[in-house]
Amino acid sequence: MEINTSAVLNNIADELDIADSLYEKAVKSYEAVGKWLDSQAQRFKPDIYPQGSFRLGTVVKPITENDHYDIDLVCTLNIASNVIKPKDLKAMVGNWLGQHETYKKMMQPEGRRCWTLDYADSARFHMDILPAIPEAGYLPFIGVSDEWRKTSINITDRTHINDWLPSNPKGYALWFESRQASVYRSLLEKYAMLKNAKVEDVPAVSKYRIKTPLRQAIKILKRHRDIRFKDKDGKPISMILTTLAATAYNGEADLYQALQGILSRMHAGIHIDKFGRDVIGNPVNPTENFADKWAESPELKTNFYEWLKQARQDFQQLGLVKFHEFPSRLENQLGKKPVTAAIQRITETFKENRSSLKVGAAGVLGVSAGISAPAHTFYGEMD
């Protein structure tokens, strides 16, 4: 086990992630909702799946201990767009949820595009359920590969209640995965070997948890953003951070290098259209601009660039930071708790591997060949 900058960053990212037990709870919860809707929607051949950070593998803990996690679930029904009105689709899904004894008590007032279930108990989840139908191919998705095209959907929006809005969360997830394909593949194989399973037998929910450098880097950047905008409005949205990071990522297997690379290239994902407006296009839905609000609210643009500048300052020289300095160096940027806990994790791993410890010629611990250190006990005496 090597202790270097990437190892510290990986442990920090692990600390920022949702805890395993809570993740399992989240999966159980959304699978249960999916099962219920599936039973109600049978004739519409429903396709129910997570989107957003639970699908991409980029969930971060909220900064405040008791704040909630957002779980995004898509519920696509196989109905043609000329056979049902958007508001009727929305109402139908809402009704099904309302017919469930438990869910009806958890339902929040109707959202703009979703129905929300509040898991108010210890679980602390807000689950957004997005009703949708397949998109029949009316939109000119120029430059988008067929594989991503065919997963596109139509969703509803209360502010445009008679119109279908195109979206493509599945396609986005596939695009995101394509950005980290080779590194992800080798980590997946390692994971399968560890679990004595075949790669194809690894359940999807485990696949979403595999900690690739891209996913780990995004968690760090999201937390960095959360802390900077703790009591402020106008924080850069996660879709922007995620899209720019995934676009800038160049397949680096080392987390520190991935983070440096992402930070140095992220800005290049922002284009200017012929009207001079900033565009951060959805790679699988060219009609969608994640920066569309920047035109009417210029502080959003300023906030993004200031955040990026700060992130670069905070992370690009991290290779110079000494092991013992990490908490003091990063506590304001990522929070004292996760950084200290990361050091503790590293220490636990070190202790677990103590019996096979080898020490190198300059005293470096954990080298592959060196002196075995026998077991001993530290002591101390005023002599």
Next chain:
Amino acid sequence: MAKWINASRHKFTAAEQLASLNHYFPSGRMIALRRDYFEWTIQMHPTEISQEYRMLLRYSGSESRPAKIYVLEPKIQEPKSILDIHMFSDKSLCLYYPSDDASKKWSKEKLISQTLMPWAAEWLFYYEVWLATGNWEGGGVHPVSRNKDLPKE
């Protein structure tokens, strides 16, 4: 490494200890050598991203505690009680517990290069964790008369 070392009751001479140290830690430097006495320094760092430490090993065969290791540089930050980070009052590192069984201690029948030196590297790691977190995670024992309740970890 020759196997006869562990089997015999041979007490290593200062010269033998030094030879072994120089073999395993070639960047080390002897700075004094007398009969049954030597001083030897080396730069060490416990992790790839650690600061560099200049260590001094002072061996004096006639003393009750013949082998002492000190950190010369940088200055060790000290808690209220240096026992918390397992140092002697003379600032040498305390790397083994006198009441432990022989396999966990150093004595003249053992090579410093195979015991005290790797233990010192480990001490440096735990020292850095202590700097980072405020906790000594390396376990250890405090003298009974001062802290009866501290269990051996």
